[in-house]
Amino acid sequence: xxxxxxxxxxxxxxQAIRRSLAAALVAATxxxxxxxxxxxxxxxxxxxxxxxxxxxxxxxxxxxxxxxIFDTLLTMDKDGxxxxxxxxKWTVSDDGKTYAFTIRDGVKCHDGSNFDAAAVxxxxxxxxxPATVNPNASAWGPVSGTTVDGxxxxxxxxxxxxxxTSFLTNIQSSLVCPSSVSxxxxxxxxxxxxxxxxxxxxxxxxxxxxGEYKNVNPLIQNPGKPYIDKLTLKVIPEAVARMAAxxxxxxxxxxxxxxxxGDLKSDAGxxxxxxxxxxxxxxxxxxxxxxPLDNPDIRKAIGMAMNRDAYANIAFEGLVGTGNCPVAPNxxxxxxxxxxxxxxxxxxxxxxxxxxxAGYGPDHLLKVKLLVHKLxxxxxxxxxxxxxxxxxxxxxxxxxxxxxxxxxxxKGVNEKTDGEPAVWTMGMxxxxxxxxxxxxxxxxxxxxGLNADLDAMLEQQRQLSGDARxxxxxxxxxxxxxxxxxxxxxxxxxxxxxxxxxxxxxxxxGYMVSLLFNDxxxxx
Amino acid sequence: MxxxxxxxxxxxxxxxxxxxxxxxxxxxxVPGDPVTAMMAQSVTATPExxxxxxxxxxxxxxxxxxxxxxxxxxxxxDLGTTIRGNEPVVRLLLERLPNTFMLAVAGxxxxxxxxxxxxxxxxxxxxxxxxxxxMIVAVLGVSIPGFWLGLVLIQVFSLHxxxxxxxxxxxxxxxxPALTLGLTYCALVARMTRSALVEILAEDYIRTARARGxxxxxxxxxxxxxxxxxxxxxxxxxxxxxxxxxxxxxxxVFSWNGIGRLAVQAMLQRDYPxxxxxxxxxxxxxxxxxxxxxxxxxFLDPRMRQR
Numbered sequence: 001x002x003x004x005x006x007x008x009x010x011x012x013x014x015q016a017i018r019r020s021l022a023a024a025l026v027a028a029t030x031x032x033x034x035x036x037x038x039x040x041x042x043x044x045x046x047x048x049x050x051x052x053x054x055x056x057x058x059x060x061x062x063x064x065x066x067x068x069i070f071d072t073l074l075t076m077d078k079d080g081x082x083x084x085x086x087x088x089k090w091t092v093s094d095d096g097k098t099y100a101f102t103i104r105d106g107v108k109c110h111d112g113s114n115f116d117a118a119a120v121x122x123x124x125x126x127x128x129x130p131a132t133v134n135p136n137a138s139a140w141g142p143v144s145g146t147t148v149d150g151x152x153x154x155x156x157x158x159x160x161x162x163x164x165t166s167f168l169t170n171i172q173s174s175l176v177c178p179s180s181v182s183x184x185x186x187x188x189x190x191x192x193x194x195x196x197x198x199x200x201x202x203x204x205x206x207x208x209x210x211g212e213y214k215n216v217n218p219l220i221q222n223p224g225k226p227y228i229d230k231l232t233l234k235v236i237p238e239a240v241a242r243m244a245a246x247x248x249x250x251x252x253x254x255x256x257x258x259x260x261x262g263d264l265k266s267d268a269g270x271x272x273x274x275x276x277x278x279x280x281x282x283x284x285x286x287x288x289x290x291x292p293l294d295n296p297d298i299r300k301a302i303g304m305a306m307n308r309d310a311y312a313n314i315a316f317e318g319l320v321g322t323g324n325c326p327v328a329p330n331x332x333x334x335x336x337x338x339x340x341x342x343x344x345x346x347x348x349x350x351x352x353x354x355x356x357x358a359g360y361g362p363d364h365l366l367k368v369k370l371l372v373h374k375l376x377x378x379x380x381x382x383x384x385x386x387x388x389x390x391x392x393x394x395x396x397x398x399x400x401x402x403x404x405x406x407x408x409x410x411k412g413v414n415e416k417t418d419g420e421p422a423v424w425t426m427g428m429x430x431x432x433x434x435x436x437x438x439x440x441x442x443x444x445x446x447x448x449g450l451n452a453d454l455d456a457m458l459e460q461q462r463q464l465s466g467d468a469r470x471x472x473x474x475x476x477x478x479x480x481x482x483x484x485x486x487x488x489x490x491x492x493x494x495x496x497x498x499x500x501x502x503x504x505x506x507x508x509x510g511y512m513v514s515l516l517f518n519d520x521x522x523x524x
Numbered sequence: 525m526x527x528x529x530x531x532x533x534x535x536x537x538x539x540x541x542x543x544x545x546x547x548x549x550x551x552x553x554v555p556g557d558p559v560t561a562m563m564a565q566s567v568t569a570t571p572e573x574x575x576x577x578x579x580x581x582x583x584x585x586x587x588x589x590x591x592x593x594x595x596x597x598x599x600x601x602d603l604g605t606t607i608r609g610n611e612p613v614v615r616l617l618l619e620r621l622p623n624t625f626m627l628a629v630a631g632x633x634x635x636x637x638x639x640x641x642x643x644x645x646x647x648x649x650x651x652x653x654x655x656x657x658x659m660i661v662a663v664l665g666v667s668i669p670g671f672w673l674g675l676v677l678i679q680v681f682s683l684h685x686x687x688x689x690x691x692x693x694x695x696x697x698x699x700x701p702a703l704t705l706g707l708t709y710c711a712l713v714a715r716m717t718r719s720a721l722v723e724i725l726a727e728d729y730i731r732t733a734r735a736r737g738x739x740x741x742x743x744x745x746x747x748x749x750x751x752x753x754x755x756x757x758x759x760x761x762x763x764x765x766x767x768x769x770x771x772x773x774x775x776x777v778f779s780w781n782g783i784g785r786l787a788v789q790a791m792l793q794r795d796y797p798x799x800x801x802x803x804x805x806x807x808x809x810x811x812x813x814x815x816x817x818x819x820x821x822x823f824l825d826p827r828m829r830q831r
Contacts, residue, residue: 044691047789048789050606050609050793051608056609057608059608133580133581200781201616201619202781202785203781204692234692234779235691237779237785237788238675238778238779240678240777241675241678241690241691241777241779244679244683245690247683248682248683248690250689401555402556404557404560404793404794406556407556407560408556408560
């Protein structure tokens with residue numbers, strides 16, 4: 001069928017009655033309402049996926065794609081509440097160790113096979129099997145067995161695991177159709193809004209809309225098939241080239257650099273999207289085992305010197321906000337007002353007074369390292385932070401490392417009990433405050449674990465659910481903040497931004513920086 | 525002659541082996557490993573889980589054992605599978621090698637087409653304004669980073685004129701990166717052509733040729749340029765080998781899907797098998813090219829065979 005645009009174009013080439021006929025045609029199309037031309041969307045990202053098997057990859061760039069092809073058992077709304085996904089409904093036993101999920105009827109895989117309770121069992125078994133080498137395996141929790149009865153799949157846990165349902169909304173828990181792994185090589189066959197078409201590594205991934213799709217994710221309005229027909233995700237590693245492609249119209253959307261995002265925001269021809277629901281939170285932490293940072297007053301003073309508003313508005317061009325809790329806003333039990341009441345507030349004068357009390361001042365500077373890793377925005381934030389600290393008599397020397405090297409290095413630093421004291425920064429993400437457990441329970445992420453008291457609280461929150469669990473999480477946050485082990489900084493944490501031309505409408509970023517294209521419409 | 529070839533082959537083999545061993549050790553010395561690189565983005569792995577993954581990937585073995593094992597496999601043609609994505613390294617490299625080859629040939633072609641005439645003009649007009657102009661261009665060409673030049677070309681031809689696409693790996697996408705490489709290396713070629721020609725133009729046989737009353741263009745092109753080209757070939761060969769190692773920066777700027785980009789990504793991810801696979805290919809291509817040149821000279825110049 002000839003599209004309206006094509007008819008228009010042929011007409012225009014005839015010179016004589018060009019204008020009037022074109023106008024008539026436009027009017028005619030409006031009345032007849034010809035089906036819209038196939039809408040294609042091209043998105044440029046900086047890094048390619050490394051695998052399309054959601055049970056074999058943990059990187060955001062991979063999971064952003066797998067989340068388009070596969071669905072999750074449950075979904076999460078803006079307030080952190082859990083909603084149905086591939087499972088219609090679910091029950092939890094009183095001891096918190098048995099979950100029964102009723103799988104939605106009539107869910108079809110992209111290859112036409114049925115997606116049923118047995119498929120879910122297959123996924124859970126595969127996800128936690130050590131042979132799979134799943135980088136997300138530990139987040140599945142203490143799964144001890146699965147059984148299927150009709151359209152109900154039952155998952156048994158060896159002990160209660162409060163964050164289990166939250167995790168089942170996470171893009172790390174995406175479920176594949178068993179036919180994906182029937183051959184020697186993994187074939188991305190799922191139930192999600194887009195079907196896999198092709199992948200040229202490091203170049204592009206091609207997807208097409210799943211005509212059968214039925215959406216239940218509360219973050220998405222479109223109940224059925226995505227409005228766009230074809231979706232291409234290109235890799236353009238160089239930021240300047242990515243922006244050139246966006247500006248020239250070669251791509252419809254692109255990941256902007258932080259500086260470019262600032263420019264695009266004030267340009268009516270473009271839109272900028274920040275990953276508000278990323279579940280990411282940046283914090284500053286301390287080598288609290290090393291003197292004098294074992295003194296909570298000094299940690300507090302350093303926290304009080306940090307002008308978080310300046311970091312958000314200057315270093316991050318106003319694209320991120322301040323976050324008051326050690327976990328990101330929007331997640332379960334996260335109460336920004338409560339956290340604000342526990343944490344230190346920006347007050348350089350009071351900070352100076354605390355430093356003087358501890359024996360430091362203009363004549364006796366406290367020398368610390370500021371250990372950081374390289375990321376856009378962060379670099380500038382650390383420079384401002386350095387000045388903030390200088391203002392209260394803390395002489396901070398910035399040491400920047402590349403990401404992989406940084407965390408390896410911090411593992412050693414956090415083990416030390418003497419040597420040069422250090423302040424360091426990090427970001428983390430998740431869909432549930434349970435990531436506090438991964439970070440702070442000894443030995444903890446890069447050996448940042450604290451002590452037996454906190455370990456116990458972290459274990460307890462996993463055993464609880466509902467309000468009781470929320471209260472326990474508040475206790476943990478309060479403990480971390482009142483003792484100034486963690487200084488919450490900003491959220492979302494890092495450079496996950498997206499930009500589009502103004503003709504793109506309806507794009508959203510979901511939890512874990514997922515890209516939601518279901519509602520996207522491309523204006524002519 | 526056969527002895528020369530045998531000697532060169534042995535040396536080439538030893539070089540590649542040495543590169544594999546040395547690079548293997550160096551890669552492991554760099555701080556951070558594939559597992560931390562993978563886990564750095566989100567906190568989902570406990571230290572125990574990370575250790576388990578290390579042992580599954582064989583990363584808990586001593587470095588000498590990992591490197592030795594790799595070298596043995598590599599010599600039997602098995603470069604292993606990537607840590608990210610678990611794909612055969614050889615396949616990933618072979619898929620991209622044609623792209624890198626195409627870009628290297630196109631870039632070198634432009635460099636020669638521009639560089640040789642420029643160097644020729646400069647040598648013939650030695651000491652004049654034309655010579656100075658060419659040499660200034662050559663210095664600029666060598667000094668301008670390919671990264672910057674590439675971005676300028678994108679700004680002009682893709683963004684303002686909209687003649688050519690920014691990113692991708694097909695024929696239209698070849699023009700800008702090839703031009704970037706060509707402009708950068710034409711400077712080198714021009715300088716080499718000039719110095720080789722200047723040397724030859726001072727030779728007795730050129731004076732003889734002129735004395736015999738040959739036309740000037742005959743003297744220049746037949747008697748001077750041809751022998752000069754032989755010495756240019758050496759450097760061109762090595763430049764080509766270098767280009768085959770992947771024009772890492774240019775491939776990145778233009779999103780050209782070659783082995784250079786594969787290598788950059790692998791390094792950031794500490795994907796050891798992929799990094800080492802790239803090094804093997806790079807080292808092999810340099811060694812093969814220089815070995816071929818040596819052998820070629822053996823044919824061209826009998827004096828070389830004695831060395």
